[in-house]
Amino acid sequence: MSIFKKIVTYRPSFTVRILTGLISMLIMLSVCTFIGLADRTRLNVRAAEFDARAVEAGAKVYFDQCARCHGVKGEGIEGQGPALASEQFVGRIELVRDDMQLQSIKVVVPSERLNQIGWTGSLRDYIIAVTESGIPIKTSNAWDVNHPTFGERFGGPLRGDQIRDVASFIVNYGLDPLPNDQAILPPAPGEGQAARPTPVPLTPAQEAGKALYEAKGCTACHAIRGVGAQGALGPNLTRIGAVAEERIASDHYKANLQGQPPATTAAEYIRQSIIHPNAYIVPECPQGACLANLMPQNYEQQMTPEELNNLVDYLSSLK
Amino acid sequence: MAFVGQKLVKQIQTTGLKATVAQRLDDAFTRFTAGLSWNDVRGVLRGDPPAKPNPRVKPHTEGFWFHIRPTFYHEAVTTLYPTFRLGLLSAVFFTFEIITGIFLMIFYTPSPTYAYGNMLDILTNVPFGKFMRDLHRLGAEGMVIIVTLHMARTFITGSYKKPRQFTWFTGVVLLVVTLFLSFSGYLLPWDQLAFWAVTIGTSMADAVPLVGPEINLLLRGAPDIGAGGLLRFYLFHVVLFPLIGVIFVAVHYYKVVRFGISLPPEMEAIGEDTARKVPPEKRVNFMPDIITNELMYAGVAFAILAISCATWYSAPLEHHADPLVTPNHTVAPWYFYWLQGLLKIPHMIPLLPGGIAGEVDRFFANVFGLTPKVFWGVIVGPLLFLLLFVVPYIDPNPSRRYGDRKVMLSFGAIFAAAIIYLSLAGIPTGVPITGFGYVGGDPASEVGQAFIPDEGVGPVRRLPYSQYVVGNFPINAQPNTGSAGLDRLIREIHDDMEARKARPDPLGKTLSADATGSLEVKQIQSNLRQVIITVNYTDVDGKASQFKKYTFLHADSGYVAE
CATH class of the missing domain: 1.10.760.10 (Cytochrome c-like domain)
Incomplete structure (x- = not known):
């Protein structure tokens, strides 16, 4: 009998069937136990990975949409937009992980700017709010235009997930913020009407x-x-x-x-x-x-x- | 004085508490199994021969779950050949998909606003979430393979012939249901892979003459895939197709039982069907033999899936769907590569000897006014399926013997070969050697796509963050960046560029011999770098050109493991 014929006419004996079935069940149980035992840690590690990828995706959005006014290094551009990488805006943060690898952002120095304008929520929420819905009223003549509405539902180009990604990117500046003296800082509330140089007349x-x-x-x-x-x-x-x-x-x-x-x-x-x-x-x-x-x-x-x-x-x- | 439980008290008084409890439990057990006591079930699982009269036929006659299962099989169909248990495995996988699918359904909202976030939650915040998703996805792909093999087996053994023509017909319906189930599930993660694969798929419907746009509108709920389309595909995936599947599995299996599993062709006289005439000495009892056999197959299938998902398999999840950005080299799911290959035929005319397909296109365009897309995608593609449906009705040969069916078996082989060839043509790299079906842009942009693909990981993202050194490095054979990993990457890019200079791609394009490249690494934030690949080359018009592609890389993004 050829080996081919042996394979196709194979009929497992009763013992083989029961044993194979039992072993398969044991394998499944051990795989599930194995996954279940370290699942929390694995989930946390994966969550940190996706947080990191959100920063990557946010960087892409930042360079496509934000850098033209806020600068390629987040340093701000005179008359166009304030710095986003400055310590005044992002403060200073650290990434900490607990025993289960759960990552969280620890605020070492809180944002001075949020304090200044009286925003009670988190920096991330402030960035999302401003990016999405813009700034509706002009409070300062430091910038030529108000912050536009970037959110899709206000007629802008960005989806909700892109705005959350770009907020992750900007918050991430807090790990190593730009010193305030290297950044274009926004005027404090009430001090926005700074004198602007008279333009030199053109020939x-x-x-x-x-x-x-x-x-x-x-x-x-x-x-x-x-x-x-x-x-x-x-x-x-x-x-x-x-x-x-x-x-x-x-x-x-x-x-x-x-x-x-x-x-x-x-x-x-x-x-x-x-x-x-x-x-x-x-x-x-x-x-x-x-x-x-x-x-x-x-x-x-x-x-x-x-x-x-x-x-x-x-x-x-x-x- | 009679009271409730009087009998129970009497029984306890006469036989004792322990025996009474045991007897009552066994009673309940027997009712649950529709006729088998605990000892009978133990006997089945130990392989004991049945008692007389055989209590094991009772679940078949009195219970619901076994009423459709036969009490015995013919010995000849219980070996690996002729069935290979592929039908059973198809049903097992279908059940498995329903179970894992219900689990995933709990954590899913069919809305573009939430779907992708739900996927991230399933992967990062739901215990066993990734495992279940991997199982569901791998099970779906396995099911497509197994159902296809099941059909191939049925074709090869000639089991579609009289009286099983309609069984075959329902089987092809189930193959279509399997493909549509898989395809409709494809969109649900709402990532780039899903969005563009389904956009390609539904745009086929658009090409149907007369009613195409209406069908497309029905499928997508809007001119483009959006919230309406996602909800519709979700409902197809969890309601419509499973329902059609369950109904046709019932009909299909009823036919299988009604006519019996066909015996190996050589065991019967030509034109005869003896599957249901089983002599007593050839009978293999359902209990204990068939049921243990089936449990074993199901167990092994589950174990293989579980091990695969715990080790090498990871269901892909790309970036959030973006209707404005089409990733390079978008493909349909692999089981529709053949269709994509068909659609490419008109674009590949220059590569075919004599431009056969071109002549065909011109003929149909002139005579029927059909565009190539309509002809290949909407006429030829579904015709292939129609062919499958009618195979038993057009095959006049009554014999199931292999020797008598040379024409049909050759036809089957050609059909399979054509599907494999077209599938290869469907992927962006095309068929090996002939290059049929190759789609590629400018060679310089292909360098970018090879190392920083629009979607998926690719060599640049796979190199760990720590292996990058900030700076601008020329691409050459002896890089000296101070990092072994980065040196290796630069050498790979160099080799790739040299290969593209030396060998023209299937469209005859080469990278200009004077092309140079550089790889720049910039520090964007303290844990974020930008990697830019630049290729300077001379384009086909002899003009100096530059191609740039970049990606951002975070220290913790963990692509290395993917």
Whole structure:
């Protein structure tokens, strides 16, 4: 009899049936006992893992939606949005685990900001509330616009789970907050009407450049405080005149410039960035790392030399 | 003077308390088993021969649960061949799914707002929750395999032939119910995997001529899958399909008992059916032999499931469903890969010799006005199933002998081979060697997808957080980052890029030879890093291009174990 035939005609004896059945039942019972014994600890470990993944998912949401006003490091942007990573806002926290591996957040230094505005709930709840429903009334002229409503049910782009994730991300800054002196802090309640510098009047050429900035579609990707639409794909140009000066002095610029002579003045740098956008890619954009090829490379053909001069003149004046 | 319990008192007085209690308990036990005393059941479990008259037929004649089970089987069908117990196992898995399903139902709300959070709760806050979910999921996939094998066995032994045509028909209904049960359960976790698999699945319905959009609207409850669709799929999953399943299992099994389990083909004369004419010496009693056999099979199946879920198996849960973000390489559940393969045929014409499928498409487009999607997905796909339904009615051959059925068995083999081939074509990597069914974007983006997949873990997330070093590292063969794990990862990326440079993918695209890459690790928060893969390459137009993909990695996210 071939082995094949032996297998297909196999009929387990009575003893084999009873024994196999019993052993299977014992195996099932031991597996259940094994799982049951350490289940609480395993559940807690897994809960901490999912908390960690919520921070990861929240980081993605933060860089897509929040960084354009609150800064890529949560440091805040003048006139756009206050710091979220500052010790004043997030305080200082520690992650602690008990014997059963249950993780919880221990508040070492509570948020000064919540105390200031009189919010009685948790920081996490405050972040969720503000992100979801925005801030309905203007209490300060420190920011150009009120916090928008990001929650889906208030017409915003984010679902509830994304808002909870981004709150996890921001609370997580509390493990190592930015010192307050490196952050843009919001004014205390009642002190919001700070004097704002009178804008320097623009020359006619600069006015023409400003009009070009809005007409040529720059606002689709870039933002200048108080001018036209506020794009969020490319770098913010509110202080580009000052930034350009810092850039040309930086080592990163000198080391990473490709195919173009290094600019020596802010105006040259700006002109170079418009005509040859790929010559130098800055490391940080509102949505994380900046990409090459995002900016069209044909602006030299789209504008007359005079128009280009006006635009560069205008942008250089922004400091 | 008579009073309630007088008889009891009398019995205690005559036989003593202990004997009375024992006798009364045995009475209750006998009523419960519909005719078997405690000693009879012990006899069954010890394999004792039955007493005369045989008390073990009583549960069959008087009880509900055994009334449909035969009192004996033919000896020839109690060996592994010809049934392999696949029908029994299908029923066992169905029951198992109902039990684990009810457990999961307790912790689940069919609403997009809560469903995903419920899944996280089941995994992190419900004792045995993950175990039950894994069991339910693995059981469902096992059930699809077992039901399919059961059908294949029935086909191979020719058991669908007269008088069992209708049994086969109900069996195919049950196969469809199994597939739909599995598929409708797919959406419930409300993660990306679920959302997009079901979006693909229901968009097939959209292609049905004339009534397609209406069917789609009925399934989804809205033009797109949302709260309405989730509730509908939930109701399909827990009410409609189980109900159809229970009804058809009853009909199917009634037919099996009515005609008996077909004997091995070589044991009968051609055209004869002797399954119900069992000579007394060939009878194997249901009790104790068949019932212990079935309990053993059920026990082993449960034990295998339990061990699998405690060790290697973990049901996937991806990110929260996002209608705005389609992950790369979205696929249907594996048991519908063949359908996805069918749908790819029109896109794969250049790879076929002579463009056969293209000619077919053109013919149907010109003559009937059908688009390729309608033709392959809505006409050919269901036609294959229709073929299964009518097999017993179109097969004119009365013989069940293997030697007499060369045509039908070859046809079955070709059918199976075609399904396997199409299934391979259904996955994004396509069929090995021929590359049929390959879908891939730009080679540079495929590098990103290979190491940081949109969904699932992938090598970058699997490398522990502690193995990353902050900095920007070029991708080369001799990385020196100071971390063995990161060096290994960079080498892997390097090898992958070199492979894509050297070998064109099935669509003929290669990564440009001058392509370079870098891996950057940034510290975002004290326990959160960002890993960015950059590939600089020359695209097909000869322009310098750059591809970037990143992910965030938290120190405690625990992908390593997955």
